[in-house]
Amino acid sequence: MTRIAVELQARGFDVWLQRSDGSRILATDLNRTFIQRGGGPSALPPASAGPGNASVIGLRKPSGSEWELWNGIQFRGRSGGAHEMDIALVPMSVANQLRTSGGMPFGRPRVSIECKDVGQAGSVDEMRAFLARLYDLSVLQGHEAYVQAQYPGPAMGIYPGSPTTDTFYSARYTYWDENRHTFSALARRSGFSSGAAAMTGYYAVQPHSSITLGSGQSTTLIQGVCDWIENECP
Amino acid sequence: MAVIDRRLLPLIEVLAESGADWLAFELFDGLRVGRAPEDSDEELSRARLAIRKFIKDERLPEEEKVGAQAAVPIVGDEQIAWAANYVTDRISDSVGMLEASLSQLESILSQGRDSGMVSDIASTQIEDGLAIRIEGEQISIHRTELQQGIGALSVLREALAHWSEAVRAGGDAS
Numbered sequence: 001m002t003r004i005a006v007e008l009q010a011r012g013f014d015v016w017l018q019r020s021d022g023s024r025i026l027a028t029d030l031n032r033t034f035i036q037r038g039g040g041p042s043a044l045p046p047a048s049a050g051p052g053n054a055s056v057i058g059l060r061k062p063s064g065s066e067w068e069l070w071n072g073i074q075f076r077g078r079s080g081g082a083h084e085m086d087i088a089l090v091p092m093s094v095a096n097q098l099r100t101s102g103g104m105p106f107g108r109p110r111v112s113i114e115c116k117d118v119g120q121a122g123s124v125d126e127m128r129a130f131l132a133r134l135y136d137l138s139v140l141q142g143h144e145a146y147v148q149a150q151y152p153g154p155a156m157g158i159y160p161g162s163p164t165t166d167t168f169y170s171a172r173y174t175y176w177d178e179n180r181h182t183f184s185a186l187a188r189r190s191g192f193s194s195g196a197a198a199m200t201g202y203y204a205v206q207p208h209s210s211i212t213l214g215s216g217q218s219t220t221l222i223q224g225v226c227d228w229i230e231n232e233c234p
Numbered sequence: 235m236a237v238i239d240r241r242l243l244p245l246i247e248v249l250a251e252s253g254a255d256w257l258a259f260e261l262f263d264g265l266r267v268g269r270a271p272e273d274s275d276e277e278l279s280r281a282r283l284a285i286r287k288f289i290k291d292e293r294l295p296e297e298e299k300v301g302a303q304a305a306v307p308i309v310g311d312e313q314i315a316w317a318a319n320y321v322t323d324r325i326s327d328s329v330g331m332l333e334a335s336l337s338q339l340e341s342i343l344s345q346g347r348d349s350g351m352v353s354d355i356a357s358t359q360i361e362d363g364l365a366i367r368i369e370g371e372q373i374s375i376h377r378t379e380l381q382q383g384i385g386a387l388s389v390l391r392e393a394l395a396h397w398s399e400a401v402r403a404g405g406d407a408s
Binding site for chain 2: 002003005006009014015016017025026027032033034035036037038039052053054057118119120121123180189190191192193194195196197198200201202204205206207208209210212213217224
């Protein structure tokens with residue numbers, strides 16, 4: 001997450017470290033502690049809970065749109081189930097609205113990266129589980145009637161608080177569209193068991209192996225994510 | 235499936251007693267699976283390229299051939315050497331990642347658009363620097379503590395190499 005932020009900063013984004021109450025960590029602050037998420041995943045805590053929960057990273061594109069990079073936050077799927085995303089990019093307006101009372105976003109982050117920092121090769125079932133999570137998190141135009149009661153208005157890819165100023169944030173018509181309209185990757189310290197990569201194409205889930213400190217593969221991943229954020233997000 | 239070599243048990247005990255249960259579980263997982271055949275770098279690269287083409291061209295990606303090879307169990311002396319290397323590499327990588335994260339966070343803070351007042355910070359504050367704290371824990375890690383951890387890695391590496399050699403030679407590894 002930090003390497004993505006550093007790369008985006010080098011590309012001209014305004015990047016800042018942010019406490020869980022929404023305040024920025026400034027170079028002049030007496031307390032400059034970045035809190036790393038620990039233990040199990042959780043919903044986004046309300047700002048009223050104070051600055052002692054996990055920190056996030058804020059981004060502002062040169063175009064002016066604002067985003068947050070999260071680590072280990074749970075998202076709610078259409079089934080009602082909670083799904084953790086190791087790294088997620090969400091519009092800042094979604095984050096700000098959630099921080100008013102805390103809770104899980106409903107829908108799919110625009111960037112979803114599952115990180116597997118383990119020594120064993122990733123199984124085919126691991127890839128299936130990630131695809132299932134993305135499926136449950138995808139909110140499409142066809143789901144509008146079901147989400148209207150809770151979220152009136154046009155169907156969006158993620159709730160609450162998605163900007164309505166750009167069609168980028170609107171829900172897509174098919175899973176095929178949504179898969180190609182978001183950036184999804186499974187990043188592993190080791191490799192993938194034979195057969196895992198075969199199912200990634202249709203679902204547009206990028207398989208990245210050997211993601212270790214300073215590896216060429218990790219640079220490929222970081223460049224890929226940052227290219228996508230720079231070129232595809234408004 | 236591999237059988238756990240009983241000579242590994244002292245290492246598992248040490249990991250559990252030192253609060254590194256997660257590493258003990260990873261060792262068991264690694265031994266349970268063995269050396270599984272993996273998709274090659276070329277296959278993964280081809281899969282990523284197919285996704286990029288798929289997004290632009292809107293054509294279905296080409297079908298990937300799926301292999302069906304069995305995993306090879308890790309047994310005997312090889313299991314001892316594998317476990318010792320795994321623990322050394324895993325802890326070294328974790329400390330290295332933490333050090334990289336701290337450097338990157340410091341870079342974000344110092345180069346951010348809100349960092350214009352850096353010259354006003356007292357020298358003691360600069361020495362303290364940015365810290366990383368795990369949510370729910372009381373201890374914050376500054377660069378000084380991290381340097382101590384990095385310094386201790388060579389001791390760990392040497393101790394595990396000695397243990398591995400002694401166990402495989404049938405000697406007393408305690």
